Amino acid sequence: MPAKNPPVLAPLLKKLRTWWPLSDEDSEAVLALPHKLREYRPHEYIVREGDRTHQCCVMLSGYSYRHKMTGTGARQIFSIHMKGDAVDLENSLLREADHNVQTLTKVEAAMIPIADIEALAHERPHVGSAFWRATLIDGAIYREWTLNVGRRDARTRMAHMLCEFALRLEDVGLGESTDYELPMTQEQLADALGLTPVHVNRTLRALQAEGLIERTQRAVKIGGWDKLAEVGDFDPAYLHLKPDAMGMRV
Amino acid sequence: MPAKNPPVLAPLLKKLRTWWPLSDEDSEAVLALPHKLREYRPHEYIVREGDRTHQCCVMLSGYSYRHKMTGTGARQIFSIHMKGDAVDLENSLLREADHNVQTLTKVEAAMIPIADIEALAHERPHVGSAFWRATLIDGAIYREWTLNVGRRDARTRMAHMLCEFALRLEDVGLGESTDYELPMTQEQLADALGLTPVHVNRTLRALQAEGLIERTQRAVKIGGWDKLAEVGDFDPAYLHLKPDAMGMRV
DNA sequence: CGCCGGTTTGAGTCCATTCAAGAGGAGTGG
């Protein structure tokens, strides 16, 4: 079922172009990647640890997250994914999946056979470079996440993460950097931060009491970006956002 | 100063071949990458946060580590690197370095201009794929590190890390998996594990009291691999080692 | 209306931290 609608893979292309200038031909080749549309329900697994997947899931709408569990059942979330993210390259390019990817909300996705991505990367080296770079940026985000979990206290950790989400969501055009949707339960926040749900609750409410954030239902409003960034020890350099996007903030 | 000695970049080639079969021509092209030899002293910076590097440092001997500091001066180590690792691809391919790489011991390295690596990846797509995969594996190791720091207690964390080092060192042919050199101070171990040096000391000595490890000077001897792996909740899948290497253990 | 998943709050506990002091080892200089 080859692509008919030109713009379906546009979010992927946008992401790839961030760090590598692609010619019109290269761009069209990306958009022409064969794919099938697929919809996931909330809380559905996209990839499960141990799976051998042969296609890559590019997100078009909704949110998902990457996680893994310890032998005792404790869970750690590594990252949140949104529009434009290719969510299981790491799993399908290596032997077998070493972690899980699960949806947070309903997700619309384009499934691309991994073989076609590889073939395209070989035919068009610039596309290959763009994918490679996207992978490197994911790595940078993982590292910051580790620093956050390993060396910051609960309050700082939480503020930092809220700042990261703000900028990433803004970057892909979802919400303002000071007011965005965040469909995570406190338990999921806890798993992302390496805390317990109870302590997340207290931390959140402390930030709220200070007027740094406002949390209604599943949305976050930031009252005073600069202050929150300071509390969260947040420097967006590691996100490697587009130069012009960088200028807008901090 | 182009390469004359054929085998200088052999460790890099070995690593690249682990996950992608390279033809003889591709292999020779990798070995023929222009490079300069360089030596670093212990504790010297290879890359500093904020640097813009234009060459890639491939380690030939010695150890180095990747780290970043919070605004309050707390440090988190993300990974340890050894023979064959290309240590600053992430930094030189993106705009500017978002973290530091520093030597642990004396290091011999081959410095390759990043432009030559990119050119080779473009000319020879299989080489590009091999580099890409190496990056993906680094990502997998970061994720496990995060899980370790975020969701395991000190004892488990330490055991897990010692297991990881054992297998990785064995894989590159440095020491046995049950007896290896580990030139890290307890303070560095603490920064890697997200603990304090004092608590690392207590944890180490507790493991030793149980007969699980023996630590003399800067070396580790593992007394009972299976037991340590169990204590450390260690499953080597995330390292994505070669299939045949995997069979040897666990 | 009553269930159910998620949130909120309190009280007590514990793992890891902080503070502090001493011991061991390697290197330097007199």
Add this chain to the structure above:
DNA sequence: CCACTCCTCTTGAATGGACTCAAACCGGCG
């Protein structure tokens, strides 16, 4: 060869940030 210094390791005691246990509250939904 011995002092002296610096760095790392070791151990004890007290503290504290985050956890556990537990109960109540809330809003959405069948």
